Amino acid sequence: MSAVNRAAVETILRQYTDPYLNQDPVTAGCVRSIDIQGAQVSVQLELGYAADLFKNGWAHVLKTAIENLDGVSSATVAISSVISAHKAQSQIPGLANVKNIVAVASG
Template identity: 75%
Template sequence: MSAVNRAAVEAVLRQYTDPYLNQDPVSAGCVRAIDVQGDKVSVQLELGYAAGLFKSGWAQMLQMAIEGLDGVSSARVDIQCVIAPHKAQAQVPG
């Protein structure tokens, strides 16, 4: 059993491409936290678009991939959708 670290978890996440961003979650800047406590891994991702129907399947797929790492007994992937408000143009009425 080998020790798991953040780099190993990021390497796994880089193998999966978000179909809406056309990038892996690490390159897209979606990773908010990776916590490794012994053989347990917790990952928090933040998507900048509405992904209500998509995020649970995506989280489960990433969780299974992380649990496939040598030395990981369990993993949890939490995905939040945070859509930042955009400033409207001054001359366009609300």
């Protein structure tokens, strides 16, 4: 049984494409941490959009793939979403206590 390293975990993560970003989580910059303690691996991903509908399923798939690495006895994958507010145009004042505005049109 060989020791697992960060590069091996990143290689596994690169094999899976984020369904909305159309990139793997490493390339998309979603990996917040990879913690390796002996044969236990913990990965934290942070997505910039609401992912509640699929994040548990995706975390399970990634966990299983990481646990299949030689040298890994157990893995945890946590996926969180952080939606940051965008800056308004400099000449237009922002609305107080409003993070984001979504425009909807029809017709």
